[in-house]
Amino acid sequence: MKVLMFGWEFPPHISGGLGTACFGLTKGLMKHDVEVLFVVPKAYGDENQEAVRLINASDISIDFKDSIYEEYWRRITYMEIGSNLIPYVGPEEFKRIIEASELESLSSEDSILSKNFEFSGKYGTDLMDEVKRYALVASAVAATNDFDVIHAHDWLTYSAGIAAKSVSGKPLVVHMHATEFDRSGENVNQNVYDIERHGMEEADRVMAVSNLTRNIVIEKYGINPDKVFTVYNAVEPSEKPNLQYQRGVREKVVTFLGRVTFQKGPDYFVEAARKVLDKDPNIRFVMAGSGDMLNKTIKRVAELKMGDRFHFAGFLKGDDVDRMFGLSDVFVMPSVSEPFGIVPLEAMRSNVPVVISKQSGVAEILVHALKVDFWDVDALADSIYGLLHYEGLSKMFKQYGKEEVDNLKWENAAIKVKEVYQSVL
Amino acid sequence: MKSICFYFQVHQPYRLRTYRFFDIGTNHHYYDEQQNRFIMRRVADKCYLPMNQLLLDMINEYGSAFKVSFSISGTALDQFQAYAPDVLDSFRALADTGNVEFLAETYAHALPSLKSKEEFTEQVGIHRKKIEELFGQTPVTFRNTELIYSDEIGEMVAEMGFNLMLTEGAKHVLGWKSPNYMYTNAINPKLKLLLKNFRLSDDIAFRFSEQSWGEWPMTTEKFVGWLNEIDPREEVVNLFMDYETFGEHQWPETGIFEFMRALPARVFSHSDFTFNTPSELGEKLQPVSAIHVPYPISWADEERDLTAWLGNELQDEAFDKLYSIREKVKKCQDPEILRDWRYLQTSDHFYYMCTKWFSDGDVHKYFNPYGTPYEAFINYMNILSDFMIRVEQDKSSKD
Numbered sequence: 001m002k003v004l005m006f007g008w009e010f011p012p013h014i015s016g017g018l019g020t021a022c023f024g025l026t027k028g029l030m031k032h033d034v035e036v037l038f039v040v041p042k043a044y045g046d047e048n049q050e051a052v053r054l055i056n057a058s059d060i061s062i063d064f065k066d067s068i069y070e071e072y073w074r075r076i077t078y079m080e081i082g083s084n085l086i087p088y089v090g091p092e093e094f095k096r097i098i099e100a101s102e103l104e105s106l107s108s109e110d111s112i113l114s115k116n117f118e119f120s121g122k123y124g125t126d127l128m129d130e131v132k133r134y135a136l137v138a139s140a141v142a143a144t145n146d147f148d149v150i151h152a153h154d155w156l157t158y159s160a161g162i163a164a165k166s167v168s169g170k171p172l173v174v175h176m177h178a179t180e181f182d183r184s185g186e187n188v189n190q191n192v193y194d195i196e197r198h199g200m201e202e203a204d205r206v207m208a209v210s211n212l213t214r215n216i217v218i219e220k221y222g223i224n225p226d227k228v229f230t231v232y233n234a235v236e237p238s239e240k241p242n243l244q245y246q247r248g249v250r251e252k253v254v255t256f257l258g259r260v261t262f263q264k265g266p267d268y269f270v271e272a273a274r275k276v277l278d279k280d281p282n283i284r285f286v287m288a289g290s291g292d293m294l295n296k297t298i299k300r301v302a303e304l305k306m307g308d309r310f311h312f313a314g315f316l317k318g319d320d321v322d323r324m325f326g327l328s329d330v331f332v333m334p335s336v337s338e339p340f341g342i343v344p345l346e347a348m349r350s351n352v353p354v355v356i357s358k359q360s361g362v363a364e365i366l367v368h369a370l371k372v373d374f375w376d377v378d379a380l381a382d383s384i385y386g387l388l389h390y391e392g393l394s395k396m397f398k399q400y401g402k403e404e405v406d407n408l409k410w411e412n413a414a415i416k417v418k419e420v421y422q423s424v425l
Numbered sequence: 426m427k428s429i430c431f432y433f434q435v436h437q438p439y440r441l442r443t444y445r446f447f448d449i450g451t452n453h454h455y456y457d458e459q460q461n462r463f464i465m466r467r468v469a470d471k472c473y474l475p476m477n478q479l480l481l482d483m484i485n486e487y488g489s490a491f492k493v494s495f496s497i498s499g500t501a502l503d504q505f506q507a508y509a510p511d512v513l514d515s516f517r518a519l520a521d522t523g524n525v526e527f528l529a530e531t532y533a534h535a536l537p538s539l540k541s542k543e544e545f546t547e548q549v550g551i552h553r554k555k556i557e558e559l560f561g562q563t564p565v566t567f568r569n570t571e572l573i574y575s576d577e578i579g580e581m582v583a584e585m586g587f588n589l590m591l592t593e594g595a596k597h598v599l600g601w602k603s604p605n606y607m608y609t610n611a612i613n614p615k616l617k618l619l620l621k622n623f624r625l626s627d628d629i630a631f632r633f634s635e636q637s638w639g640e641w642p643m644t645t646e647k648f649v650g651w652l653n654e655i656d657p658r659e660e661v662v663n664l665f666m667d668y669e670t671f672g673e674h675q676w677p678e679t680g681i682f683e684f685m686r687a688l689p690a691r692v693f694s695h696s697d698f699t700f701n702t703p704s705e706l707g708e709k710l711q712p713v714s715a716i717h718v719p720y721p722i723s724w725a726d727e728e729r730d731l732t733a734w735l736g737n738e739l740q741d742e743a744f745d746k747l748y749s750i751r752e753k754v755k756k757c758q759d760p761e762i763l764r765d766w767r768y769l770q771t772s773d774h775f776y777y778m779c780t781k782w783f784s785d786g787d788v789h790k791y792f793n794p795y796g797t798p799y800e801a802f803i804n805y806m807n808i809l810s811d812f813m814i815r816v817e818q819d820k821s822s823k824d
Contacts, residue, residue, distance in 0.1 A: 248450025249814070286446055298799045302742035308810050312803040313446040323447065 001421065002035040004147040004164060006138060006157035018177050020342060021209075022153055024236050028414030034421070039141055039160070131195070135159035142167040149173060149421045155180070155192055158199025165202065171424040174203040179216050182263055182337040197221045204424045207231045207417070209340040210361025229420055232365055234410040235345035245326035251284045252388050255328040255352075257316065257343055258335075260291035265334035265357065265374045270297055272334070274304045275381035276388075281309065283388060288313040288324055325350035329394070330387045334374045335360050344369060348405040353397035355383045365408070368401040428661040428701040428709075429652070429692065430619060432568065432591060433668035435473070436498040436534045437465060438773035440794055444804055449811045455765060460794070465508040472672035477515040479671075479682060483689060484524045491689050492524045492700045495668070496568045499532035499552050500771055502559065513559065520560040526702035529553050529564035529587065535770035536734060538569055538578045539721065540748045548767065549585055565589065566703040570772050572621065572665070572724040573731065576717065579610035579618070587616065589707040591665060594620035595722045595729040605659035607710040611717045617707055618716060621665040621724060625651060630666035634679035645684060645691040653696050660710055662698070665724070726781075734775040739802040744775060746809060750816055757819045765812055769805075777801035 007022045026036045138160030142150070150172045152161030158174055165172040180188045180196055200206045200221055206228045208214035214230045217223050254276070256269045266287065273285040287297065287310070294312075301310045316324055325331070331347035331354045338360035345362065347354050348369070356363055357374035370387065372379040387394050442457040483491050497516070505513040519525045531537060532552040537544035549567070556564050567587040569578060574592035582590050594604025604620035628648070632638045640647060652662060667674065675681040692698050701709070725733045735744055747769060754766045778798045795801040 246451055248448065248452075248811075250450075288446075295797070295799045298802060299738050302738040302802065305742055305745070307739075307742040307802070307806045308746050308813060311446045311449070311807060311810065314803075320447075327447075 001033065001149070001418070001425075002037065002147040003029070003421065004142065004145060004150045004168075004170075005036050005038045006134075006150070006152040006160045006164070007038055007040050018154060021177060021233050024234060024410040025414060025417065027236070028234070028410030028412075029417065031411050032414055032418050034414070034418055037141075037145055037147055039138065131156055131159055135163040139163040139167045142170075148425060151175065151421075152199065152203075153177060155196045155199060158195055158202075162199065162202045171204040172202060173205045173207060173420060173424070174199045175207045175209075176200070176213055176217055176339070177209055178339045179213060179220070181216055181220060182213075182339050185262065185337070193221075197223075203227070205229065205420050207420060209233050210364055212359075212361045212364065213339040229416070231413055231416045231420070232361075232408070233340045233342050233345075234408045234413040235342060235349055235405060236410060237349070237406060245323050247327060249284055251282045252329040253284050253286060253327050254330045254332060254384055254388070255286045255288065255324060255347075256332050256334075257288045257321070257324060257347075258333065260287065260289050260294040260297055262293060263335060263337045264289075264291070265336045266291075266293055266297050267300070268334040268374055268377055268380060269332055270300050270304070270310070271377045272332075272380040272384060273310055274306060275377065276384050277306055277309055279385060280389075283309065285310040286313050286324070286328075287311070288316045288321075290315045321346070322350065325352050328352045330355065330384055332380070332384065333357065333360060334372075334380060336374050338362070345405050345408060348401040351398045351402055353387045353394050353401060355380065355387070366404065368397050368404050370397075427655075427659070427696075427698045428706060429698050430661055430663045430701055430703055430706060431493040432528065432663070432665045432703065433493065433495050434568075434666070435495055435501050435668045437461070437468070437501045437504050438534065438771040439500055439504070439768045440464070441774070441804060441808055444808045444811070446807055449807055450814050453761075453765075453811060453815060455808050455812075456768070461504060462508045465504050468669060468673050469509040469512045471677075472669050473509070473512045474515060475677075475682065476668065476671040476685075477512070477519060479686060480525075481515070481518055481522070483686070484519070484522045487689055487693075489524060490693065490699055492526070492702045492705070494526040494528055494566070494702045495519075496528040496530050497556075498530060498534035499548075499555055500534055500768060502555055517560060520562065524702075526566065526704055527556050527560050527562055527564055528566045528568045528591070528703070529556065530568050531570055531770075533767040533770045534570050534772055535767070536570055536573070536744070536772050536775070537748075537770065538573060538581065539731070539735070540744070541751060542581055544748070544751060544770075545581060546585055548770075551767075566591065566707065568592075571734070573721050574618075574718055574723075575721040576611045576719060578721065579616050579718075580612040583610060583613040583616040589617045589619065589703055591619050591663070591703060592621070592718075593722050593724040593729055594623055594663070597729065598716065598718050598722055602714075602716075603656070603659055604663065605655060605661055606713045607660065607706065608714060608716040609712040611715045614712075614715060617710075617712055619661065619663050619703055619706060620716075622662050623724070625662060626664045626666050629664065629681075629684075630670045630674070633670075633675050633681055633684070642680070643684065645687045646695075648684075648688065649691045649695050652692070652698055661701075661706055732781060733779050734772050737778070737780050737798075739778040739780070739798060740775045743778065743802060743805055743809065746806075746813075750813055753816050753820050757816055759815075759819050762812075762815055762819055769809065769812060774801070774805050778805070 026038060029036055142164035147170060150161050150164045150170055152158050152172065153175045154177050161172050161174060180192045200217065200223045206217060206223060208217055208228055208230050210232065211230050214228050217228050218225050256266060258264045260266045276283060298312060301307060313324065325347055331344060331352045333341055333344050333354065333356045335341060335357050336359060338357065340361040341356065344354040344356050355370045355372060358371050359374050363371050370383040372383055439456045440460050441455055444455060480493060520527065529549055529552055531545065531548040533548060535548060537548060553564055565587065566589045567582050568591040572591060572593045579590060604622045608618040608620065610616035610618065628643060633643055635641060655662065671681055671685065721731055722729050723731055735741060754762065757763065777793050777795050778801045780798050
């Protein structure tokens with residue numbers, strides 16, 4: 001079996017858990033004789049390519065005049081109706097422009113664009129534009145490769161998945177790692193929501209990373225429950241033995257690691273830290289990550305006068321993540337909304353007890369983790385304090401937590417994924 | 426004869442390296458040596474060496490008619506010794522002429538005057554000693570970091586034995602009064618005050634090369650003309666500015682060196698001004714009145730207040746945490762701890778955490794090695810956290 005897979009990023013160049021999950025999944029699939037053709041917008045040259053053949057989207061040649069794209073051109077125009085790429089025009093005027101210039105844009109495009117597209121490969125301000133151009137490349141990939149199933153990860157690649165499906169006629173599986181509601185709360189970006197819903201409607205199967213996400217997909221996007229399957233993420237067993245890192249600080253360390261954005265709940269971590277420090281000042285808190293709430297968080301830490309006990313480690317990757325876990329005594333994920341949440345699994349793999357919010361997908365499967373409501377700062381502080389001070393508790397969590405997480409293998413998740421593939425062949 | 430009083434501020438901080446959470450407790454090296462050396466060498470070649478030579482030539486030419494004064498921070502002096510001994514030699518040559526006065530300040534160009542009288546007194550003492558050692562003269566005039574002054578600070582300075590201090594001629598303090606007289610401290614009248622004439626000082630320091638300024642290009646003819654417009658009863662024009670104005674802030678291409686080279690001749694031939702050092706003026710002039718400054722002023726920004734260094738959450742947290750350990754530091758004997766204790770007090774670290782980027786943003790950004798005040802805070806707090814661990818360990822080893 002061969003899968004054409006569309007992703008947006010791949011280790012080591014990652015801006016979130018999506019890249020890590022794709023990597024784990026492709027490796028898992030390989031163990032079950034599934035071959036993966038992974039398309040990613042920009043290959044930097046040092047990705048780990050043992051499990052996948054990586055196609056750099058910027059290297060694909062496109063001939064616009066080929067009749068095969070006519071079907072696709074119709075679609076991309078359709079999708080542009082909901083986009084805000086043309087500035088300073090009202091919705092009605094915008095629609096009129098699009099309808100009138102539909103085919104003209106085709107002829108003007110080929111003079112502007114050369115044969116190869118350059119994708120920036122990062123989430124940026126021209127993301128919508130990128131998504132569309134990516135879809136265009138996807139149809140070229142689909143037309144020139146052999147495969148049985150198309151698998152698209154998150155909304156950024158759904159347009160590509162649909163384009164590939166229409167060109168090849170092969171079944172499409174879309175994978176919801178996060179929904180627009182997780183990213184933006186109730187203030188959803190309508191363009192993104194529409195792409196997500198359209199992708200799921202066009203897909204033959206939808207995979208959700210937790211029941212939490214599955215329910216959102218059914219309730220808020222109106223997708224037929226019969227084609228939505230929950231496939232939990234997993235974590236790669238650590239290849240390195242748990243290294244002993246030199247501890248610079250005597251105090252116990254409590255860690256937050258993730259994007260510092262609204263949905264990850266960094267503010268609850270800060271408030272809980274103050275409460276714990278009021279009880280026991282001999283503890284250090286570390287926030288590793290960056291995001292649009294970082295500055296506000298730093299200011300709040302200064303305001304709460306704990307600048308010497310609450311440290312900011314910046315965005316960490318690779319060995320530094322292992323090192324951070326190596327120095328941690330408790331890991332906290334107070335997410336307001338978390339479709340899955342792979343980081344606590346990585347912490348447990350490194351023998352670090354975890355406190356997670358009940359509003360995370362991973363809470364559905366973990367037994368040896370303390371679970372609290374994200375907004376319940378008192379309960380959060382209580383859990384942190386307990387894990388730090390009652391050795392019986394932390395010992396138990398370390399031992400059984402490690403066991404538990406070692407059994408959550410991508411190899412096993414991949415079986416479920418393969419079953420979903422087989423159901424549409 | 427009326428007087429022009431030149432005072433030049435020479436200061437370089439010990440800039441901090443990128444210090445990460447992982448370094449806390451394991452790595453006690455805080456300074457970006459490469460950057461500090463690089464900047465010191467650059468400023469030495471662009472400003473300190475050529476301008477010192479220019480001043481020396483002028484003193485040789487005009488003798489006792491041309492005089493200037495300097496305040497050089499201890500952190501700058503330490504960096505001269507480490508990275509630019511040639512600069513130190515050229516300052517010594519100026520000192521040897523007898524026409525140059527060296528002022529006292531806090532060793533680390535720091536802000537203890539706002540927090541701890543003991544620390545303030547101690548740092549001024551160490552700085553005074555360093556000046557004696559290097560230049561063979563004992564400072565008798567005081568200038569506080571960034572010209573920060575209040576009635577209370579003046580009183581402390583008088584207690585340290587100084588009878589003259591420099592500060593800003595802030596409009597909101599002076600009101601209708603002119604900065605061109607000698608004043609005294611409101612609490613202790615023994616302390617005399619010289620106030621910066623910020624209009625004429627900033628004409629040289631900030632506006633000299635500004636082409637959008639109506640008076641550009643500035644010439645010695647114009648400048649001496651402005652001096653002559655001053656009320657004939659007024660006694661002194663205090664031109665206080667950063668020494669890096671010459672060649673670093675105002676590039677050589679602007680003509681700033683030629684302007685300074687030509688200024689004395691024009692002053693002598695077309696006005697009844699002469700050049701004096703602050704301590705000479707302390708002897709020569711009678712104060713006209715006391716000046717009331719209940720809240721601290723400085724020479725910074727439009728507001729002439731402290732908000733460039735203190736006041737936002739980040740600055741206050743860092744500043745308070747730093748001084749909260751003073752008692753413990755005093756029990757330490759490790760010379761490296763005592764050195765770091767001073768270098769970490771340098772006002773620049775708090776300046777980098779300033780969040781008022783609007784009216785004076787350009788000046789702030791120019792001097793700021795950090796992308797944001799938040800980065801500055803994180804880095805400083807990581808270092809301070811390590812420093813606090815060292816202090817705790819050193820102190821307890823002796824208890």
